[in-house]
Ligand SMILES: *[C@@H]1O[C@H](CO)[C@@H](O)[C@H](O)[C@H]1NC(C)=O
């Protein structure tokens with residue numbers, strides 16, 4: 001016993017003395033954190049990059065690549081080579097970090113393998129599913145003496161692969177004795193987590209074989225975690241049956257019809273005991289993302305896809321911009337309070353069928369008027385498009401328009417709201433099915449209006465104008481009373497439209513525009529001199545309008561006989577001749593109430609008086625028309641100017657039938673109202 005105890009240290013010492021000259025430490029164990037300046041045996045298309053990255057294959061098809069430790073290692077101690085003093089054991093422990101970058105996301109092949117082979121001669125090895133280490137005739141042959149741990153990314157049915165993402169133990173052939181889908185046991189979570197071999201991410205694989213246990217363990221894990229304590233594969237296997245004395249260790253990889261870059265980042269190997277785990281931080285990094293240019297087909301597909309997407313985006317964008325442009329509006333902060341009156345251009349566009357010419361109701365002094373139907377309410381509307389380039393004064397004008405929208409009178413065309421676009425103002429009114437009065441008076445297409453209808457229209461318009469002048473919270477001047485601005489509703493009631501619109505011109509940049517507010521023939525003489533619009537000028541225009549309705553002709557008709565060109569002069573002439581009824585519309589064929597006709601003609605003359613103060617107010621006009629006022633009480637002391645004298649005016653008044661002169665309107669009060677404006 002004692003000798004044994006003493007001899008053991010001696011033997012150990014002796015062993016090391018003998019061992020050292022024959023074997024370098026590297027022959028039995030080595031660790032490569034990257035392969036820079038290593039002396040690996042490379043074959044096929046394998047190469048080592050300058051950063052130390054070992055690339056077994058690139059994405060060339062049907063290629064193989066090999067990298068082996070250049071010296072053979074002793075495995076099976078059975079053979080007779082007694083001369084060797086190497087520790088001949090079947091045990092080995094290794095781990096390495098690999099990365100597989102497929103040519104297309106999740107499409108690559110075929111795989112790589114850790115190989116223990118009796119020879120470095122692989123010229124017979126076939127690519128693709130044979131991984132470069134077997135061929136069709138030797139696959140599975142017991143004489144191969146090859147152990148391979150495959151990392152396979154293609155499911156090859158002829159070698160009974162379980163899937164396209166597995167790790168297997170191959171003995172002498174590619175039909176794995178044991179294989180499992182790539183996964184690792186997460187100790188933290190207490191469950192297996194699957195891994196994607198072709199993710200391009202580095203992965204750590206451990207292969208351990210203990211000769212005593214005869215247990216071959218294969219363990220896979222991401223590089224971010226240490227070695228899991230449960231192996232992926234654990235197989236009882238007696239390698240002495242398969243491995244001969246002298247074996248080479250290394251890697252093989254192959255591509256097929258599909259290809260991947262196969263990389264080995266680092267490798268640790270030990271036959272004496274557990275191999276040190278690699279320090280992942282020291283390893284070279286594989287290129288992460290494949291560039292599409294490497295495959296012209298993919299590049300073409302990607303380029304076409306990008307082109308299609310770009311074209312789609314452009315078309316969509318252009319459509320969007322076009323639609324935006326088409327329906328673009330101008331909206332300013334100050335308009336928020338008018339929200340309810342603000343129409344959306346798109347809705348108006350749709351209501352008027354895109355402002356189609358078929359929907360055109362007429363072209364007025366301020367722009368075109370279109371008929372429309374609001375899809376939301378089925379309400380019929382008339383949309384007046386007023387071109388207006390001036391921003392200046394727009395705020396005031398819109399404010400006025402909105403306040404006009406609050407006017408409610410049965411003889412006014414209801415303004416529903418507005419919309420603004422660049423250089424354009426859109427005014428939305430109630431639709432008047434019978435159109436404008438002038439078409440009835442002068443047009444041939446419309447049926448003639450009888451006197452009853454005409455008189456009712458006159459009274460209606462007068463009452464609407466009176467409302468504007470005196471009955472609303474503020475004085476509203478119409479500025480453009482004329483037959484073409486009087487619209488007829490379904491019951492042929494006269495309704496004043498376009499009120500206040502002439503004002504738009506006052507706000508315009510064009511200083512001349514002041515002069516065109518109103519219409520020739522309806523313009524009071526003082527208006528053309530001063531440019532100042534008053535209720536008197538509205539009354540003047542209303543006088544011209546009354547004559548227009550009674551006589552069925554326009555205030556000025558240049559093609560007539562010289563004495564008839566100006567309507568008011570002609571009517572006045574008739575009156576002077578004592579034959580005022582001669583001026584009445586011939587189309588009435590004498591079918592009228594004489595008193596009413598006379599009243600209208602004379603009142604028309606009176607309203608057309610060149611001296612504003614001589615003209616009656618709208619309230620008085622209303623009273624005359626209703627037969628409630630005595631015309632003789634009206635003031636007529638003003639200086640005589642214009643077409644007829646104040647004496648003549650008083651004569652006109654006094655000749656108005658007394659049946660119409662019932663009530664009395666104090667002239668002082670009416671004057672004070674006028675002066676107050
Ligand atoms: C690898 O070796 C080459 C020279 O052989 C050297 O230029 C290069 O810097 C080395 N790279 C690394 C990562 O050590």
Ligand SMILES: *[C@@H]1O[C@H](CO)[C@@H](O)[C@H](O)[C@H]1NC(C)=O
Nearest residue numbers: 045047057058059060061294
């Ligand atoms: C792969 O490597 C071989 C040999 O280095 C080379 O001829 C071939 O062009 C490479 N293929 C690609 C796709 O990089």
Ligand SMILES: *[C@@H]1O[C@H](CO)[C@@H](O)[C@H](O)[C@H]1NC(C)=O
Nearest residue numbers: 076077078086087088089090
């Ligand atoms: C070699 O094999 C023999 C039996 O075949 C065994 O007794 C011996 O321990 C082995 N040597 C080593 C170093 O494993």
Ligand SMILES: *[C@@H]1O[C@H](CO)[C@@H](O)[C@H](O)[C@H]1NC(C)=O
Nearest residue numbers: 124125134135136137138144
């Ligand atoms: C297969 O490989 C063996 C060597 O292991 C070789 O003898 C044989 O000729 C090869 N067969 C083919 C078809 O390449």
Ligand SMILES: *[C@@H]1O[C@H](CO)[C@@H](O)[C@H](O)[C@H]1NC(C)=O
Nearest residue numbers: 180185190191192231232233
């Ligand atoms: C994890 O996978 C291994 C090998 O496939 C299996 O033996 C083991 O039972 C699995 N463990 C769990 C917790 O699913």
Ligand SMILES: *[C@@H]1O[C@H](CO)[C@@H](O)[C@H](O)[C@H]1NC(C)=O
Nearest residue numbers: 208209210215217230231234
């Ligand atoms: C193989 O794994 C089993 C189960 O985890 C373990 O008991 C055994 O020691 C391992 N053997 C080696 C050589 O790692």
Ligand SMILES: *[C@@H]1O[C@H](CO)[C@@H](O)[C@H](O)[C@H]1NC(C)=O
Nearest residue numbers: 171175176177235236237238
């Ligand atoms: C491996 O598989 C082959 C073929 O199925 C079989 O002959 C052999 O016995 C298996 N080896 C082990 C260790 O399971």
Ligand SMILES: *[C@@H]1O[C@H](CO)[C@@H](O)[C@H](O)[C@H]1NC(C)=O
Nearest residue numbers: 076078240241242243244245
């Ligand atoms: C390994 O050694 C054993 C004896 O221990 C022998 O029976 C076997 O044939 C050897 N295996 C190989 C592949 O040489």
Ligand SMILES: *[C@@H]1O[C@H](CO)[C@@H](O)[C@H](O)[C@H]1NC(C)=O
Nearest residue numbers: 091210211212213272273274
């Ligand atoms: C092999 O397994 C045996 C028995 O479990 C153990 O005593 C021995 O240390 C192991 N060898 C190595 C190198 O891990």
Ligand SMILES: *[C@@H]1O[C@H](CO)[C@@H](O)[C@H](O)[C@H]1NC(C)=O
Nearest residue numbers: 029030270272273274275276
């Ligand atoms: C090999 O194993 C021995 C014994 O466990 C250990 O001392 C040595 O550091 C290991 N070498 C490597 C490179 O893993």
